[in-house]
Amino acid sequence: MRPTPVGAIGSSHYxxxxxxxxxxxxxxxxxxLMFGSAQPAAAASDLQSEPQYIxxxxxxxxxxxxxxxxxxxxxxxxxxxxxxxxxASTAYSEKYWAxxxxxxxxxxxxxxxxxxxxxxxxxxxLLAGGFYDQAERALVEVSKQVSEINVAVASRxxxxxILRYQHKWTELRDLPLTSPLPTNDNTLTNDLEQxxxxxxxxxxxxxxxxxxxxxxxxxxxxxxxxTVRVRINGKDYDFWLDTGSTMTVISSEVAExxxxxxxxxxxxxxxxxxxxxxxxxxxxxxxxxxxxTISNSPAVIIDASSMYLRTSSNVGSMPTGITLDGIIxxxxxxxxxxxxxxxxxxxxxxxxxxxGNGRGNLVWLARPLVEVSSRSGD
Numbered sequence: 001m002r003p004t005p006v007g008a009i010g011s012s013h014y015x016x017x018x019x020x021x022x023x024x025x026x027x028x029x030x031x032x033l034m035f036g037s038a039q040p041a042a043a044a045s046d047l048q049s050e051p052q053y054i055x056x057x058x059x060x061x062x063x064x065x066x067x068x069x070x071x072x073x074x075x076x077x078x079x080x081x082x083x084x085x086x087x088a089s090t091a092y093s094e095k096y097w098a099x100x101x102x103x104x105x106x107x108x109x110x111x112x113x114x115x116x117x118x119x120x121x122x123x124x125x126l127l128a129g130g131f132y133d134q135a136e137r138a139l140v141e142v143s144k145q146v147s148e149i150n151v152a153v154a155s156r157x158x159x160x161x162i163l164r165y166q167h168k169w170t171e172l173r174d175l176p177l178t179s180p181l182p183t184n185d186n187t188l189t190n191d192l193e194q195x196x197x198x199x200x201x202x203x204x205x206x207x208x209x210x211x212x213x214x215x216x217x218x219x220x221x222x223x224x225x226x227t228v229r230v231r232i233n234g235k236d237y238d239f240w241l242d243t244g245s246t247m248t249v250i251s252s253e254v255a256e257x258x259x260x261x262x263x264x265x266x267x268x269x270x271x272x273x274x275x276x277x278x279x280x281x282x283x284x285x286x287x288x289x290x291x292x293t294i295s296n297s298p299a300v301i302i303d304a305s306s307m308y309l310r311t312s313s314n315v316g317s318m319p320t321g322i323t324l325d326g327i328i329x330x331x332x333x334x335x336x337x338x339x340x341x342x343x344x345x346x347x348x349x350x351x352x353x354x355x356g357n358g359r360g361n362l363v364w365l366a367r368p369l370v371e372v373s374s375r376s377g378d
Contacts, residue, residue: 013262090148093117100124100154101138103365116148120155127162128365130354136162144180153185164177165331167205167298172196198266198281203296207335209351210291218340220348221322224307226340228328232258232287237325241340241347246270246328248297250284251304254325260284260301268300287332292349297332 020068049110083317096117105124112118123138136159143155156179156182173196179186219227219238226241231366234248235258249270250260258366279300310321 050165057242061267097150114148114151116142116145116151120151123158124154124365126173127158132162132166136166145181149181149185152181153188154331156181156185157188157192160323164192164195167199167202168198169196169202173200174328179346194266194268195281198264198268199283199298202263202281202283202298205297206295208293208295213348213350214251214290214292216290217344217346218342218345220342220345221309223322225369226342226347230326230328231286232284232285232326234258239326240324241333242327243330243333245327246331248299248327248329248332249279249302249307250299250326251307252301253304255282255301258284260299262301270300270302277302289328290349292336294332294335299326 084140093111093113096108096111098120099105099111099177105128107119108121108124111119112121119138119142119223123142126132126135126138139155139159139162143152143159145152148174156175159170159174165167165176175189175196176186177192179362203322216228221227221228221240227238228241230239233278235254235255247270250258254260260282263283266281268279268281269376271277279302282299284297284299285295304323306320307324307326309324337352339348341347
């Protein structure tokens, strides 16, 4: 059960690596770094007597897929490798995969040495430009080639991420049926496929925008986080706006009061501000943000006890805190052209216009990324 981020937390991980299989796992680790996972995938087989260890500390990138670890003696995640195969039997470039984990697409093209690496870089360009269907098709094709197993693995994981991002639940669930990868490598997308199983059969989401822009009150919690009033199935609640949350989240109390039922027996997991918590899939029949109506919005239900946040101040000897009704995650926020005015406590929503004229400064590469520069242009 792989946690999906709802807010950022960091940790360390340890990876046991040997031979050819090590190359694939290092690539998986690079993807984990890019997605914000602190835990690379487990694909255990025979152990070697002299393992290497790679450690990475204070990882807090998000959101996106990762892979469930085995617990090592050092307290971090440990991945056990397959038997040693000559490293010459597979192409691998540290600089190429470092560029990928850094989401540096220019460097990704520069460091590409083979046709599969070039095609994978092109697919990432399509993804950054918002051409999701084209990126999906490109990743399907490059994942089929067998000359570069590292690229095939990365393509398959990115493909699974796009399917979840676009709510293509059935295709995500059935992804292993079309995979040409060996069994061990197919396990790298198991956790994403669980989301496909949980939401498969859910009705399609639709969004109704009014004409022109709308302005709503923007409230701030005691922690300074922005919230907005929403209506769920006819009942009003205050939801936190959080781009770091992969999915929209509702507390179990809100779900019960609003009549949002569990979709499937699948138990998923999310990483919250308080740690890892189990969640269940649901669909919000009607989610209203002002005059914007989102029908059949996928969400996860989390126990209400996990939605309590302590503040830094105390009143007497009693700690204070706030209870969240829910979180509007990136899966909803991405559908808006949004401006938050903290000074005037207002939030303005517009229907976005996709111009298709190149990459903007906000892109999605398995997590939302904003390009910023200093006054010197760096």
